[in-house]
Amino acid sequence: MSTDGAGMDPAVRQTAAQAATGTKTDTLLQTDGLVKRFGGFTACDHVDFSVDEGELRCLIGPNGAGKSTLLKLITGTHAASEGSIYYDGHDITDLEPHERVNRGISMKFQVPSVYGELSVRENVLLPIQRFADGAERRRRVDEALAAAGLDGRGDVKASTLSHGQQQQLEIGMAASLDPDLLLLDEPVAGLDVEERNEIAERVTRLNEERGIAFVVIEHDTEFVADIADHVTVLHQGGIFREGSISEVEADPEVKRIYLGGDH
């Protein structure tokens, strides 16, 4: 049973969603007046955020700006207090997280979730257990290893991988679900320059070769400049600026909120 629109024909629902949000046909994700409150505190404050199909967007902003909260609302980890989320023209606001995964939204969380005692291949198999067909599973494992840049390393224990390679593995695992939208929360935190460049290449390739759209939270501005043309700045739960990385970096108001004092 469809849970995203009370028996409405999908084409009608899509048109209704587009009319409600003013989205173009190539908009993949759109939030409309999205709010998240934790008790009396508003972590996400009437956010209208949209991502086009195949786009690679970075989400930046000072600590506590609401970046992770926005991603968790999109994945369904947090329920929205107000507002709506449309994905591929459908209202997904009330869908369970696993239903959103089935629709094509995949996320790599900030905290590493690789199982060190398992091999790289066994880790890759975890998110795709549900595909009963052996050939399909093998295809997805091979693609995930290639996406992770770990071909030929399927049999090594994950604990023997470097921190950077574990991040690569997780990106490969998230990509094994064939998402249209992949959300990454600080994928290069704690990595050195070489490891960071490797992640940038993995992300760029998945975007260019498989057309996967990305929303990437990242503080590392060199990494952001490497991968994304378009950046959204969040501040105090709301969208503060949107533009190219050079426009945003040159904006004195953006510098001011990063220096602190008003949040």
Ligand SMILES: Nc1ncnc2c1ncn2[C@@H]1O[C@H](COP(=O)(O)OP(=O)(O)OP(=O)(O)O)[C@@H](O)[C@H]1O
């Ligand atoms: N489960 C929660 N309960 C209460 N407050 C929360 C919860 N999750 C987040 N917050 C608060 O919401 C605000 C936004 O948090 P969030 O983690 O989204 O920020 P962020 O921009 O991702 O920050 P950082 O860059 O430090 O990771 C913070 O003030 C945080 O303390």
